[in-house]
Amino acid sequence: MALLEVKNLYKSFGGLSALVDFNMMIEEGELVGLIGPNGAGKTTVFNLVTGVYRPDRGSIMMEGRSLVGRKPHDICRTGIARTFQNIRLFGGLSVIDNVRISFHKDVPYSLPAAVLRLPVFIRGEGWMDKKASKYLELLGLLEKKDELAKNLPYGDQRRLEIARALATNPKLVILDEPAAGMNPQETQELMKLILSLRDEFKLTILLIEHDMSLVMGLCERILVLDYGRTIAEGRPEEIKNNPRVIEAYLGEEVV
Numbered sequence: 001m002a003l004l005e006v007k008n009l010y011k012s013f014g015g016l017s018a019l020v021d022f023n024m025m026i027e028e029g030e031l032v033g034l035i036g037p038n039g040a041g042k043t044t045v046f047n048l049v050t051g052v053y054r055p056d057r058g059s060i061m062m063e064g065r066s067l068v069g070r071k072p073h074d075i076c077r078t079g080i081a082r083t084f085q086n087i088r089l090f091g092g093l094s095v096i097d098n099v100r101i102s103f104h105k106d107v108p109y110s111l112p113a114a115v116l117r118l119p120v121f122i123r124g125e126g127w128m129d130k131k132a133s134k135y136l137e138l139l140g141l142l143e144k145k146d147e148l149a150k151n152l153p154y155g156d157q158r159r160l161e162i163a164r165a166l167a168t169n170p171k172l173v174i175l176d177e178p179a180a181g182m183n184p185q186e187t188q189e190l191m192k193l194i195l196s197l198r199d200e201f202k203l204t205i206l207l208i209e210h211d212m213s214l215v216m217g218l219c220e221r222i223l224v225l226d227y228g229r230t231i232a233e234g235r236p237e238e239i240k241n242n243p244r245v246i247e248a249y250l251g252e253e254v255v
C-alpha cells in the first residue's frame, strides 16, 4: 500500500480550476518533488492534503485511510507535517518554544498538574526541553534556542520551520519551497540536511521548490503541474528533457 495516494482530485476557486484530475502516489521513504510555473496548483495540492481546503472531488488516502473532510490538526495526527511558503513561526516566542509547541499532542501532563506545578509537570517540561533541543541541534539552531524566532536570519527561520515539523513525529513531511530566500551555499547545505533527516527519521518527503538545482539534485521522482494539470512525471533526467516541461517553463531554465 502507498503511504499517500491521491486520486482524481479537483479543486476550483470561483470559475478558476486550480487542480484538474490530479493523481499522485507516494511510497514510504520516497523523496518526491512537485514543480510547475507560478499558479500551477502546487500549493493547492499541499493545502488539500493537509486539510486546509476540501477537494471538490477525488480521494486522498494516508496509509489506506481517507483524509477528505478531516481537520488539519487531525491530519497532523496521521503523521503528516508541513512547512509553509510564507514562514509561519510564532515570532514573539523563543526558538525552543516554537518547537515545544509542536509536542502539544504528546504533552505528558494535565492542565491541573501544570497549574499546581506537580512533579509530573516538572518532569514533563524537562522531557520536552530535551526533545526540543535534540531537534534544534540537528538543524544547527541549538545555540540560538533562547532567541526570539522573529530575530533569526531567514535561512535559520526556514530551518526552524523544519524542526517544528519534525517535532510532530511525522511519517510524511511536506516542504513548501524550503530553499526560498536561501543563497546557493545555504541551499547546498539544506539538500544535505534533508537527505540526512530522511535517513535518520525514516521520512517520506514531498517538496515544492522553484530552485531547480535542489529539485533535480535531491528528488528521485518529480511531478510537473501546469495550469492545474499534471504534464509530466518521472526521474529528474526525464523531466529535464521533457518537451512539455521545457515549453511550460519557456524562458526559464529547467536544469
Ligand SMILES: Nc1ncnc2c1ncn2[C@@H]1O[C@H](COP(=O)(O)OP(=O)(O)OP(=O)(O)O)[C@@H](O)[C@H]1O
Pocket: 013, 016, 017, 018, 036, 037, 038, 039, 040, 041, 042, 043, 044, 045, 085
Ligand atoms: N484561496 C484561493 N482563492 C482563490 N484562488 C486561489 C486560492 N488559492 C489558490 N488560488 C488560485 O489557484 C491557482 C493555483 O494556485 P497555487 O497557489 O496552488 O499555485 P502554485 O503552483 O503553488 O503557485 P506559486 O508557485 O506561485 O506558489 C492560482 O491561480 C491561484 O491564484
